[in-house]
Amino acid sequence: MKALREFIKERNIRRRARACYQCGSCVGGCPVGRWREDFNPRRIVEMIVRDELEELVRSDIIWLCTACFTCLDRCPQKIEVTELITQLKNAAARIGNVPEGERKKARFIAEEGRSGKPVGKILKQRAALELPDLGQDTEMTELKELMNILYREKTLHQECSSSDEEEQVKD
Amino acid sequence: MVDAVRHPRITLMTLTEISSCSGYAGNFRVTLEKKPRYVEDTCNACRDCIAVCPIKVPSEFNLGLAPRGAIYQPFSQAVPSTFLIDETACIHCYKCVDVCEKGAVNFSQKPEEIEVDVGAIVLATGFDNFDAEALTPYGYGRYGNVITSMDVERLLDPAGPSQGELVCPSDLSTPKRIAFIQCAGSRDLNHNEYCSGYCCMASLKTAIHMKDKYPDAEIAIFYMDIRTPSKGYEEFFRRAREAGVLFIQGKPSEVAPAASGDSLFVCSEDRSFGRPVQWNADLVVLAIGAVPSAGTEELSSRLVVGLDENGFFREHHPKLRPIDSPTDGVFFAGAACGPKDIPYSVAQGSAAAARASRVLMNDRLVIEPIVAQAEPTLCRNVTHKCGICAKRCPFGAIQVEPGQPARVIPAKCMGCGTCVAECPTGAITQAHFNDLQIYTQIRSYLSERPEDKILAFMCWWCSYPGADNAGVNHLHYAASSRGIRVMCAGRIKREFVYEAFRCGAGMVLVSGCHPQDCHYLTGQHWAERRMNSMPDRLERLGISRERFRVEWISAAEGRKYARVINEMDDTLKELGRVRIRQENEAVRPGLEKKLIRVPDIVCAPLGHAEAI
Numbered sequence: 001m002k003a004l005r006e007f008i009k010e011r012n013i014r015r016r017a018r019a020c021y022q023c024g025s026c027v028g029g030c031p032v033g034r035w036r037e038d039f040n041p042r043r044i045v046e047m048i049v050r051d052e053l054e055e056l057v058r059s060d061i062i063w064l065c066t067a068c069f070t071c072l073d074r075c076p077q078k079i080e081v082t083e084l085i086t087q088l089k090n091a092a093a094r095i096g097n098v099p100e101g102e103r104k105k106a107r108f109i110a111e112e113g114r115s116g117k118p119v120g121k122i123l124k125q126r127a128a129l130e131l132p133d134l135g136q137d138t139e140m141t142e143l144k145e146l147m148n149i150l151y152r153e154k155t156l157h158q159e160c161s162s163s164d165e166e167e168q169v170k171d
Numbered sequence: 172m173v174d175a176v177r178h179p180r181i182t183l184m185t186l187t188e189i190s191s192c193s194g195y196a197g198n199f200r201v202t203l204e205k206k207p208r209y210v211e212d213t214c215n216a217c218r219d220c221i222a223v224c225p226i227k228v229p230s231e232f233n234l235g236l237a238p239r240g241a242i243y244q245p246f247s248q249a250v251p252s253t254f255l256i257d258e259t260a261c262i263h264c265y266k267c268v269d270v271c272e273k274g275a276v277n278f279s280q281k282p283e284e285i286e287v288d289v290g291a292i293v294l295a296t297g298f299d300n301f302d303a304e305a306l307t308p309y310g311y312g313r314y315g316n317v318i319t320s321m322d323v324e325r326l327l328d329p330a331g332p333s334q335g336e337l338v339c340p341s342d343l344s345t346p347k348r349i350a351f352i353q354c355a356g357s358r359d360l361n362h363n364e365y366c367s368g369y370c371c372m373a374s375l376k377t378a379i380h381m382k383d384k385y386p387d388a389e390i391a392i393f394y395m396d397i398r399t400p401s402k403g404y405e406e407f408f409r410r411a412r413e414a415g416v417l418f419i420q421g422k423p424s425e426v427a428p429a430a431s432g433d434s435l436f437v438c439s440e441d442r443s444f445g446r447p448v449q450w451n452a453d454l455v456v457l458a459i460g461a462v463p464s465a466g467t468e469e470l471s472s473r474l475v476v477g478l479d480e481n482g483f484f485r486e487h488h489p490k491l492r493p494i495d496s497p498t499d500g501v502f503f504a505g506a507a508c509g510p511k512d513i514p515y516s517v518a519q520g521s522a523a524a525a526r527a528s529r530v531l532m533n534d535r536l537v538i539e540p541i542v543a544q545a546e547p548t549l550c551r552n553v554t555h556k557c558g559i560c561a562k563r564c565p566f567g568a569i570q571v572e573p574g575q576p577a578r579v580i581p582a583k584c585m586g587c588g589t590c591v592a593e594c595p596t597g598a599i600t601q602a603h604f605n606d607l608q609i610y611t612q613i614r615s616y617l618s619e620r621p622e623d624k625i626l627a628f629m630c631w632w633c634s635y636p637g638a639d640n641a642g643v644n645h646l647h648y649a650a651s652s653r654g655i656r657v658m659c660a661g662r663i664k665r666e667f668v669y670e671a672f673r674c675g676a677g678m679v680l681v682s683g684c685h686p687q688d689c690h691y692l693t694g695q696h697w698a699e700r701r702m703n704s705m706p707d708r709l710e711r712l713g714i715s716r717e718r719f720r721v722e723w724i725s726a727a728e729g730r731k732y733a734r735v736i737n738e739m740d741d742t743l744k745e746l747g748r749v750r751i752r753q754e755n756e757a758v759r760p761g762l763e764k765k766l767i768r769v770p771d772i773v774c775a776p777l778g779h780a781e782a783i
Contacts, residue, residue, distance in 0.1 A: 021358075023395045024440030027447050029308070029424030037446045074308060074424045076359035 003091065005053070017048045017084065019077045026071035026081050032064050039064040041071050041081045048084060053091075062088045063099050113143050172250040185251065188466075190284070192474050195582035196500025197290045197536045207280035209242075209256035214275040216244060216252045220267035228260045233325050236340070237332035242267045242276070247330065291500045291527035294484060295520065296470065298461035298506040301356040301363065308425035309355065309457055315341035316433055317426055317455045319355075320373055327380060337381060339454050341433040346388065346453035349381060350437045352423050353394040355457035365481055367460030367510040371398045374458045375411045382414045391417040391450055393439050401514065419448065426455055461510035475567030476501055477692070484508040488690070494522045497566050497692055499583060502526045541586035541603050541658060543579045545569070549598035550576035560590035560599055563661075565692040587691035588662030592701070604657055606664075613671050616653040621675035622751040625652040625739050628667065630660045630694075633684035633725050640729030648733035649740030651677070659683065661694025665701060665708070666766060668719065672709070673762040675755045677743045678718050680735065681705075685723040695723070712765075713758045717742050718751070 026041040033039050039061055047056050056062060062085050071081040092098065098106075105115045118126070118134060126134070176183045186206040194200045224240030232246045233239075241261040244254050256267075256276070268276045303311035303319045311317045316339045318326075329335035339346050351374045356362040371394070378390050392411075397418070399405045412418065423439035427449075434453050441448040463482040471478050476496045479485040484507050487495040494502050504523035505516040530536070543560075551557040558571040568583035569590060577598070579590075588601040600606065617624060629635040635656050641648060657663060660683025671679050681702050689695035699721070706716040722735050743751075 021395065022442070023422035024420070024442050025422040025424045027424075027440035027445075028421060028438045030447065033440075033447045034449075040440075040445060042440065042442075043445065070424070076354075076361065076422065078360045 003094065014048060014051075017045050017079060020045045020049065020079050021077065022046060023076060025074045025076065029070040029074045031068060031070065032066060036064055041065075041085070044085060044088075045079060045081060053088075056088050057091045057095065058097055060097070060099060062092060063102060065089075110144070110147065111140075113140055172248065176250045183250065184285075186255070187285075189470060189473055192292070194288075195580050196498075196530050197533075197582070199289045199292060199500065201287050201289055201292070203285040203287065205283040205285055207258075207282055208253065209258070209276065209278055209280050210254045211273075211275040211277050212251070212253055213273045214253045214271075215273060216254065217272070219270045219272070220254065220276065223266040223270050225264060225266070226260050226262065228257070233332050234319075234322055236322060236325050291502065291530040292474070293502045293504050293523045293527055294470070294474075294476070294496070294507045295504040295523070296464050296467060296484075296507045298510060299464045301459040301462050303355060303457050303459050305362060306356055306457065309352065309423070309455070310426050310428075310435075311457060314426065314428060314433075314435060314455075315339070316346075316435060316453060317457065320351075320370065320377065320456055320458045323377055323456050327377065327384075337385065337454075339433065344453075345385065348389045348434075348450075348452045349378075349391070349454045349456065350423075350435075350450055350452035351378065351390070351392040351394075351456045351458055352426075352437065353392060353397075353458045354422060355459050357460035358395070363460060363462065363481065365460075365510070366398065368398065369510065369512040370458040370460055372404055372407065372512065374456070375399075375407055375416075377456070378416045379407075379411050379414055382416060389417065390415075391419050391437075391452070393419050393421055393423050393437060393450075395420070395422050401512070419443075419450070421448070461506055464507075467507070474498065474501060477565070479508075481509075487692075494519060494526050499566075499585075500527075500530050536582055538582060538584075539586055541588075541601060542581045542584040543568070543586070543588065543590055543599050543601050545577045545579050546598045546600070547576035549596050551596045551598065552577055557595070559593050559595065563589045563593050563693070563697055565589075565694075585691055587659035587694045588657060589659065589691065589694045589697050592662050592664045593697065601658075601662065604662060606666075609655065609657070609667060610670055612655050613667060614674055616655070617671065617674040617676050622677045622748050622755065623651055623743070624676055625649070625678040625680060625736060625743065626671045626676045627652050627654045627680040627682060627736070628660070628663045629654050629656055630683040630690075631656060631658045632690040633688060633723075634660075634682035634732065636726035637682075637724040637728045637732045640726060641733040642729070644729050646729055646733040648736040651740055651743065652680075652736045659689065659691045659694035660698035661689075661691060661696075663698055663702070665705065668705060668709075669762050669765050672714055672718075672755060673759055673766065675752070677746075677748075677751050678720070678739045680739060681719075681721045682724050682732075682735075685725055688723075688725060712761045714754055715746065718746070718754075 022042055024042050027033050030039070030041055033041070044056060044062070047053070065082065065085040067082050067086060069082050072079070072083070075081060108117070109115055175181050184203065184205060186208055187203050188206070189201055190204045191202045192199060220242045221240050224242050226241035227238040228241070229235035230237045230239040242254055242256045244252065263278070268278070300319065300321050303309070309317060311319065318340060325331045326333050326337055327335055337346060338344065353370060353374060357365065357367050357370065374392055378392060381388055381390055397408055399408045419439065420442040421440040423437045425438050427436045427438055429436060429451070434451055435455055436449045437452055437455060438447065438449050440446070467482060467484065468478065471484065475498055477485040484496065484503055486493045486503060486508050487497050496503060502523040504520040505511060511519065545560070552571055553574060553576050556573065558577070560577050561569040561571040566583050566585055568580050568585070570578045570580065579599070586601065588604055591599045591601045597606070613626065616626060629638060635654065638654060660681065663681055668679050668681070681698070683695050683698055684690065686695055686699070702721045705721070706719055709719050710716050720735070720739060724732050724735070
């Protein structure tokens, strides 16, 4: 929470979010909102303006954002909605509010270097295109090194590797 | 328009542009370029030529929804009714020449240069429509059935391309579901930040008109706010609601085509329910706003009239002088200086005519006797490339030509004195506010016990009335302040501050209007630029920086003026008379050195000051 507040202060996010006149063009273009009416970027921005961050960070709504950036593209006030939600996700991860699917994805990236395991049809297509066998083409040591440099802070894949650590993070 | 062209005292010059303008209020000389029409005034608009012209190009008046020939009349009520030939479209087949019974077609016409002497100029250059193609997610130009509010005006005009029938441009069918998208390109940082103001009413009007004509049509207006602040407008909004127009609050994110056919989906949020909506529409109307008309920038440089941040003409004062340009004798009417609706444009047109007649009705132009005067023998521009004065003047009142001394046009000068303060050789003086007068005031205020005094330089329009305001409100402030009034903060030279300290002043305050409130447009800006470095300069000389202060105080801020003076008085007492006197004694030689460049007047012996 503290880091989030600092980030918000540093980047002047609340001031910029205050420029939002609640037109809803982010909602109209949101590919997620079309299927999940409870995901409403306009409402998230308004909650940031009204300082209801705690509620947002503890909710699972923010994890529905696919970070497609359509909202930023359409926003007439140039508010970085996706960026705001990403920061909320970071804050949520720090208090351990991460859905199981995201944990799995993070673990997979840490171990295999990709977010999902190709199966069936995709493998066949790869074979037809004479692409190299998966599992051989990713140099994991280098990737891990890079990840360690990039994410010195507690990151999702580390948190998820042991449950004790998660407890620590909560503190 | 016909009345205007028939009026014996109105000369209408169409196809004519201003190429240059010189002079001043009451005495403008305007050079005009009259472009060839290629049709003489004998034309009786019989339309025979239109029938034979083989060219078809999109008609500008019908926004490309109908064609016109290379010889054409822009629209049937056009004034004058004489036809004209579009040179870029014409293939010179001369069929029109053969068919014209009056022999009016004349291809030998050349552009003409005309010079006219006028007393006043009214700029009524109007506005252009926002280019809706810039709104990529709405697909104007990509989807045939996305049109603009101007297109729909043409379609609903009984004399328009569809004889007043509302049709979908893709297949000419009658639309059953029509969506309006408000604020298309307006109130949007990616396009135009401003609100054009008239689009809400225009869409309401069009929607009611459609409902009258096609009662079964379903009409939805997607809006952020409906703005109806003028007389009778809110009632009109109610009428639209009662007529069954659906109002959906939400700015559409995009317009998407249906899987098949020409119909479209407007993707928006429906804020009443806080959920996304995909509204199926046959026709989508984008309510586009206004942008400055093409050529505004060019015209502004020819007439020395500035532009605002959106590219419209800038009025002299947004509240108090909304009709006047900064150049005396040049006025605005209508949307030239910002989007306006019809009643407001008409009101402004009448006001501009009245303002112009005030110039024309007088034999003599009465101006304030505070204008700047340039002394040719001292002007640096004769030997060097200078022209600083002309660059500082927001009214274009100073003419500088290479090798020639600067020349002030008194009728254009408003008397701010910024040029006087900025002139590197002291060649320019301002009548009634000349350097000698101001230096004398400084010296006489500081003739006795100068180290106990706060010398305040104030502008005429904001900070002096601010001090006055403190007085009439009976606010207490230290009796140690002495005010020197100049027309504008732009007049305050650095040398005035130096002279004040040389005379032993305790504190010096420079005050003026708030930024953007300056009555001379840019005077405050130049004053601020000049004074920003002052604390450092004084400190280098040996004067404590807290002894100099710059404050922008408006006419209403009597309380602020009193507070500033009291704060300064506290500082004055804190520093103490002894220290101030010591500082002043120490810096006097340095200041005298700085002031030696000012001829004659400054280093005169200090009168009473020396006796202390």
